[in-house]
Amino acid sequence: MVELIPSQDAVMQILKRTGAFREGHFVYPNGKHSPHYFQMPLAFRYYDTARVLAVALSRKFRLEKDISSQLPKVSVISPSSGGIPVAFGVRDALNAEQIYWAEQENGKRMFRQYVNQGEINPCIIVDDIIRSGNAIEETVELVKSLGARIIGCGAIVQFDTAPDEIEGVPIKSLNNFDVRMYENDQSCTECKDNVKTEHVRF
Numbered sequence: 571m572v573e574l575i576p577s578q579d580a581v582m583q584i585l586k587r588t589g590a591f592r593e594g595h596f597v598y599p600n601g602k603h604s605p606h607y608f609q610m611p612l613a614f615r616y617y618d619t620a621r622v623l624a625v626a627l628s629r630k631f632r633l634e635k636d637i638s639s640q641l642p643k644v645s646v647i648s649p650s651s652g653g654i655p656v657a658f659g660v661r662d663a664l665n666a667e668q669i670y671w672a673e674q675e676n677g678k679r680m681f682r683q684y685v686n687q688g689e690i691n692p693c694i695i696v697d698d699i700i701r702s703g704n705a706i707e708e709t710v711e712l713v714k715s716l717g718a719r720i721i722g723c724g725a726i727v728q729f730d731t732a733p734d735e736i737e738g739v740p741i742k743s744l745n746n747f748d749v750r751m752y753e754n755d756q757s758c759t760e761c762k763d764n765v766k767t768e769h770v771r772f
């Protein structure tokens with residue numbers, strides 16, 4: 571049976587249609603400029619697109635023997651709130667047993683109190699988007715400190731600035747995005763073209 575995974579272009583079409591991928595001229599809080607911006611929850615507000623994206627990502631995980639052989643005794647883990655709908659969708663498609671999500675507490679990525687006390691199955695870490703890879707790396711450290719093993723890692727979109735693997739586990743994604751980010755207004759093409767700016771909060 572052929573498992574259907576949408577092409578990178580098809581994934582971008584979904585993200586554009588839902589407003590999750592935006593084109594224009596964006597200024598980030600750190601002063602960088604970019605002609606693109608992702609607001610992934612816009613794709614996950616619709617059940618149908620959320621399901622298509624999560625099922626597609628789950629198929630990439632299922633192809634990995636180290637994952638398929640452990641199901642259903644697997645935990646799906648999100649580094650933050652943005653990855654929670656992805657984690658639920660992937661869990662559902664894989665019929666994995668557990669879901670966890672981390673949150674930032676006093677600048678540190680943690681599970682809520684008492685959540686870390688039970689048994690945690692081998693883990694797949696999923697997020698909506700991987701930019702630098704920091705959130706994933708911090709989550710890997712958190713999971714390892716609890717004695718659990720990482721067997722998979724992935725996101726809907728992966729910036730080309732993100733690592734390809736983590737702890738020897740390849741990062742899976744539905745779209746590998748070619749990032750264009752300018753350090754400041756002097757180096758920004760859109761500034762030169764006088765394109766109207768939008769300030770983004772994150």
Ligand SMILES: [Zn+2]
Nearest residue numbers: 603758760761
């Ligand atoms: Zn600019």
